[in-house]
Amino acid sequence: MSSFKARLSNARSKLLRRTSATSTTARSIASSGGSDRAFQPSSLRKSISLSKLPAVTAADVSDDQLDQRLSKSDVIGHAGHRRLQRAEIEGSLTSTDRQSTSRETTTTGTSPQHPPTAPQAVRSVCPAVTLEEPTPIPLPVDPADLTQLAPVDSPSSEAAPALDSSTLSSRASSQPTPPGSDRRQSSVTTPNVRHITKLLDPDTAPPSATATDYFTAPPTSNAAMQHRKIWVKRPNASATLVQICEDDMVDDVRGMILKKYANSLGRTFDSPDITLRICPRDGTAKSADRLLDPEEDMCRTLDTYYPGGQTVNDALLIDVPQRRTPKPSPRVPVYYAHHDESRPLETATEYFPPMAVVSPSPAALTVIPHESRMPPAHPPHSIAVLQTGQLPPLPSPGGGTRRAPHGRPKYPRHITTSPTTLTNVAGSAASIRPASSRPRHDSTASDTKHPATGNAPIPTPPIPPETIARQNSTPPTPRVASPRPDKVRKKPRKAVEPTSLQIGPLDGSVPPINVLIVEDNVINLRVLGAFMQRLKVRWQRAMNGKEAVTKWRAGGFHLVLMDIQLPIMNGLEATKEIRRLERVNNIGVFTSGSHEASKTLPGEDGQLGNQIAEDDKLGDKNLFKSPVIIVALTASSLQSDRHEALAAGCNDFLTKPVSFVWLERKVKEWGCMQALIDFDGWRKWKDFATKNDASSDTASKLSTSYSSIAPRSGKAGSGHSPTLTASAANGVADANAAANAATVKAKDEGPVVVVPRNKRRSVGIVPPPALVEEDSVSTPELGS
Amino acid sequence: MAIPGASDKLDAATFEQILEMDEDEEEREFSKSIVYDFFGQAESTFDKMDSSVKDLKTLSELGHFLKGSSATLGLTKVKDSCEKIQHYGQKKDETGTKDITEEEGLEKLKTTIEQAKTEFHDVEKVLKKFYNDEA
Numbered sequence: 001m002s003s004f005k006a007r008l009s010n011a012r013s014k015l016l017r018r019t020s021a022t023s024t025t026a027r028s029i030a031s032s033g034g035s036d037r038a039f040q041p042s043s044l045r046k047s048i049s050l051s052k053l054p055a056v057t058a059a060d061v062s063d064d065q066l067d068q069r070l071s072k073s074d075v076i077g078h079a080g081h082r083r084l085q086r087a088e089i090e091g092s093l094t095s096t097d098r099q100s101t102s103r104e105t106t107t108t109g110t111s112p113q114h115p116p117t118a119p120q121a122v123r124s125v126c127p128a129v130t131l132e133e134p135t136p137i138p139l140p141v142d143p144a145d146l147t148q149l150a151p152v153d154s155p156s157s158e159a160a161p162a163l164d165s166s167t168l169s170s171r172a173s174s175q176p177t178p179p180g181s182d183r184r185q186s187s188v189t190t191p192n193v194r195h196i197t198k199l200l201d202p203d204t205a206p207p208s209a210t211a212t213d214y215f216t217a218p219p220t221s222n223a224a225m226q227h228r229k230i231w232v233k234r235p236n237a238s239a240t241l242v243q244i245c246e247d248d249m250v251d252d253v254r255g256m257i258l259k260k261y262a263n264s265l266g267r268t269f270d271s272p273d274i275t276l277r278i279c280p281r282d283g284t285a286k287s288a289d290r291l292l293d294p295e296e297d298m299c300r301t302l303d304t305y306y307p308g309g310q311t312v313n314d315a316l317l318i319d320v321p322q323r324r325t326p327k328p329s330p331r332v333p334v335y336y337a338h339h340d341e342s343r344p345l346e347t348a349t350e351y352f353p354p355m356a357v358v359s360p361s362p363a364a365l366t367v368i369p370h371e372s373r374m375p376p377a378h379p380p381h382s383i384a385v386l387q388t389g390q391l392p393p394l395p396s397p398g399g400g401t402r403r404a405p406h407g408r409p410k411y412p413r414h415i416t417t418s419p420t421t422l423t424n425v426a427g428s429a430a431s432i433r434p435a436s437s438r439p440r441h442d443s444t445a446s447d448t449k450h451p452a453t454g455n456a457p458i459p460t461p462p463i464p465p466e467t468i469a470r471q472n473s474t475p476p477t478p479r480v481a482s483p484r485p486d487k488v489r490k491k492p493r494k495a496v497e498p499t500s501l502q503i504g505p506l507d508g509s510v511p512p513i514n515v516l517i518v519e520d521n522v523i524n525l526r527v528l529g530a531f532m533q534r535l536k537v538r539w540q541r542a543m544n545g546k547e548a549v550t551k552w553r554a555g556g557f558h559l560v561l562m563d564i565q566l567p568i569m570n571g572l573e574a575t576k577e578i579r580r581l582e583r584v585n586n587i588g589v590f591t592s593g594s595h596e597a598s599k600t601l602p603g604e605d606g607q608l609g610n611q612i613a614e615d616d617k618l619g620d621k622n623l624f625k626s627p628v629i630i631v632a633l634t635a636s637s638l639q640s641d642r643h644e645a646l647a648a649g650c651n652d653f654l655t656k657p658v659s660f661v662w663l664e665r666k667v668k669e670w671g672c673m674q675a676l677i678d679f680d681g682w683r684k685w686k687d688f689a690t691k692n693d694a695s696s697d698t699a700s701k702l703s704t705s706y707s708s709i710a711p712r713s714g715k716a717g718s719g720h721s722p723t724l725t726a727s728a729a730n731g732v733a734d735a736n737a738a739a740n741a742a743t744v745k746a747k748d749e750g751p752v753v754v755v756p757r758n759k760r761r762s763v764g765i766v767p768p769p770a771l772v773e774e775d776s777v778s779t780p781e782l783g784s
Numbered sequence: 785m786a787i788p789g790a791s792d793k794l795d796a797a798t799f800e801q802i803l804e805m806d807e808d809e810e811e812r813e814f815s816k817s818i819v820y821d822f823f824g825q826a827e828s829t830f831d832k833m834d835s836s837v838k839d840l841k842t843l844s845e846l847g848h849f850l851k852g853s854s855a856t857l858g859l860t861k862v863k864d865s866c867e868k869i870q871h872y873g874q875k876k877d878e879t880g881t882k883d884i885t886e887e888e889g890l891e892k893l894k895t896t897i898e899q900a901k902t903e904f905h906d907v908e909k910v911l912k913k914f915y916n917d918e919a
Contacts, residue, residue: 523822523853530805530814565848635852635867636880657855660801 228299231315232257232276234264239315244298250276251294257318269320277317280305289317511675513558515539515667518548518574519633520566524656528561531660535667545569549577555623558674559667560630561654564645572648575630579649584616587624626677629670633658793907798858816915822853823911826862826904833869833897840886843893844873850900859907865900869893 228246230253233239242256254271265274276292278301292301306314515532519525520543532539540557542548546569552560560578564571581587618624632645632653645653652670654662802819806812829850836842847869854862871880872889884892 519852521825521849521852521856523818523825524856526818526821527802527805527856534805563852567845635848635855656852657795657798657858659798660804 230298230302231310231312232260232318233315234261234318234320239312246299248298249294250292250296250298250301253298253316254294261318265318265320273321275319277319278302278305279314279317281314292316511668511671513537513667513671513674514556516542516548516551516557516560516628518542518545518560518566518571519563520544521563524563528658528663531663532667535664537667537671543567545571545574545577548574549581552578552628553581553618555618557628559670560628561633561663562630562650563633564641565635571632572644572650575632575645575648575650578628578630581616581618582624582627585618585624587618587627626674629674631666631670793859793861793903793910795858795860798856800858802857812915819857819911819915822857822859823908825853826850826908830897830901830904837894838890840873840875840889840893842873843897844870847871847873859904861903862900862907865896865903868896869900872896 227243229241229243231239232242232253240260242253242260244253244256248256251271253276254274257274257276258266258269258271272294277289278292279289292298302310302314515537517525517528517532517539519528519541525541525543529539529541540551542551544566548560548562548566548571549569551557562571562575566574569577629652630650632642632650633656634641634645634653635656642653652666654666802815803812806814806816829846833843833846836846847866851863851866851870854860854866867880868878871878872884872893874880875884875886875889876882877884878892
């Protein structure tokens with residue numbers, strides 16, 4: 001009923017604005033637009049429209065009455081529907097009538113009903129009323145209404161019969177004939193009647209317009225009724241009008257708003273994202289705001305809140321959700337601007353943009369190491385310095401988030417850019433050495449541990465302090481570096497990857513890594529395997545340490561879950577063996593063709609200079625981009641066992657029974673890191689993910705991306721390699737010593753310009769005395 | 785997931801994470817097969833223990849072996865006993881810290897293995913009931 005009121009008042013306000021009063025009002029009252037009521041005092045005629053006459057239960061119309069009306073060619077508003085009343089202009093008749101009649105048929109049920117019309121009334125008020133008989137839909141009628149109704153209406157009709165003659169109700173009341181009283185039943189409830197009456201009064205004022213209005217008004221009034229403009233605004237912005245339909249729900253309004261705000265909102269939001277708030281006029285408190293439900297009737301709500309009509313100050317507030325989409329780091333542009341020239345461009349650049357800008361401020365260094373969660377935070381700094389030759393002015397961007405430090409820091413850079421730096425130089429592999437030897441000073445870790453050091457363990461809950469200390473003193477960076485991908489390698493790799501990629505998860509939650517589960521207990525194996533399956537991670541199993549080493553040697557594994565106590569060869573032995581093999585094969589060292597490099601080195605580093613025993617040689621180096629991550633699964637929670645595991649070269653450990661939460665975390669953390677290291681693989685995977693429908697496409701795309709990377713990296717590599725060679729050549733453990741030695745060495749062999757950069761890299765924290773000239777890159781040291 | 789009568793025999797959290805891997809909570813196909821595999825594994829391990837009564841090293845390994853899977857399933861009591869077996873087999877005391885003599889070890893092993901069996905059978909009943917009920 002409130003909707004009815006709202007519509008009435010709305011219609012009325014329109015009415016007041018219009019001169020085409022009568023018909024507009026009539027139409028407005030009937031939201032369904034069923035009929036028009038035109039007012040034609042003089043030339044009215046009765047038309048016949050009988051089709052719907054019979055069978056209205058709401059009004060007790062007798063056959064006689066009907067006949068009577070029919071004989072008078074009346075169309076009778078049988079249900080007493082005021083809207084149905086119509087004053088017809090001569091000649092307009094039948095077709096219009098039928099149309100409206102049929103229209104009304106569909107709408108009568110919902111339409112307010114007006115007091116019934118008596119046939120007598122038609123006759124008596126004769127000037128010009130055509131009554132149409134609408135639907136025979138039974139409507140509940142409260143007889144009480146009728147009695148109330150009559151007195152209300154009668155005055156107006158009697159006072160101005162000429163004007164109000166179109167109002168059947170008035171006629172009805174003015175005609176006291178028995179049939180008339182009989183038909184005074186109406187489905188209009190009292191309140192509605194009042195509204196109707198009220199509305200009708202104004203009708204009487206502008207009768208003159210009606211004649212023409214009959215033809216012109218319907219469309220316009222129709223539009224006027226259905227459309228309405230409401231004020232909306234975004235918070236703290238100016239309001240605007242949005243056109244809606246009368247019966248629109250809030251949900252529809254949202255859609256209209258999006259059209260209106262096509263740029264600022266429409267591009268990023270869908271209408272369900274938007275919420276509308278309405279503020280009551282009197283409500284001063286914020287709490288008075290109310291969110292509108294999508295299914296609320298917009299106009300009704302507005303009319304309720306703003307009885308006099310919504311003003312611009314009452315504009316609805318449009319709320320939109322905060323954008324969650326990560327935006328590109330603001331640093332990125334800076335980075336490019338800075339380093340475009342100073343370092344080789346690689347496709348990988350965009351993936352680790354902030355790193356170059358990371359500042360190795362002493363403060364950061366002192367702080368971060370103490371955070372157990374992010375021990376390896378500085379490596380990136382040193383790398384950045386190395387590669388850019390500049391100390392970035394800003395603190396590490398990664399510092400803010402927990403993940404960033406260990407996710408990105410270590411490797412990514414190495415893999416992508418550092419390789420470049422190293423290529424072509426004989427001693428490139430050896431460059432790692434100084435760095436790796438440094439840790440020894442600061443930690444009790446055995447030599448065997450060093451490879452692992454490079455991988456900068458992600459701390460497990462109980463992390464041995466030792467690890468942290470080590471990382472403090474030694475930026476693991478150099479170690480970490482995965483073998484740089486060069487052209488030669490990439491191609492074979494390509495062939496390998498796609499197949500594995502297809503198995504990889506495409507949901508993006510867990511990177512496409514390959515896990516080796518080493519576990520002698522079938523039960524545990526099954527459980528772990530099932531969990532890996534659930535993570536959509538590829539995995540293989542090994543039942544003992546020896547099998548683990550064998551499988552690892554086949555290559556392609558990123559993560560090993562290593563049970564410690566195993567038959568034949570236990571987990572620690574297997575770990576040590578894997579680390580040994582990685583070392584002799586220079587896995588995780590800046591290399592391309594590391595063998596050649598180490599051989600040609602003048603034997604300063606005995607270890608590297610050694611020929612690798614045939615047995616120890618690993619196969620396709622592409623499958624060993626970086627040291628594998630070994631997570632020990634220890635059944636005991638003894639701290640000593642953990643230390644032992646770390647000493648053997650494990651990166652991390654989990655206590656059995658393995659908590660799946662932790663396991664998943666580890667797989668993700670380490671897996672993400674490995675995916676970063678294996679950037680090409682990651683790219684391929686990503687490409688594949690986007691194109692997984694067409695595998696052939698993928699292959700071609702991959703090769704394209706390769707060719708785009710390879711040439712550049714090769715070129716750059718030649719430039720940078722001298723530095724690394726120099727540093728590689730000397731086995732000095734201390735970073736400074738290494739740098740010095742490198743200088744010396746470099747002097748012997750050729751241009752020294754590169755040294756400062758090298759020093760910076762190995763020290764990590766030491767600010768560069770001066771920026772290295774880029775032309776150092778082109779120094780003719782390659783021959784050495 | 786309340787498992788009747790399992791409170792002291794079963795580590796709820798651990799066992800539940802196995803149950804969570806079941807795709808169908810009615811069938812419980814995965815966890816059920818794991819658990820029943822474990823029953824078989826435990827029986828065969830106990831048999832091996834019985835047949836190598838004098839071999840401390842083997843007993844220790846067997847103890848460790850069964851410890852791993854019982855821990856994975858959250859069968860705490862069995863796991864604890866197996867850990868003791870492992871330690872005794874290494875001629876250590878039950879916490880694995882102090883050395884004991886071989887005789888002591890063998891003596892303790894005997895009782896501990898029996899205890900482990902009893903605990904296993906207890907929890908086996910509970911689990912079987914659980915799965916029968918579930919199915």
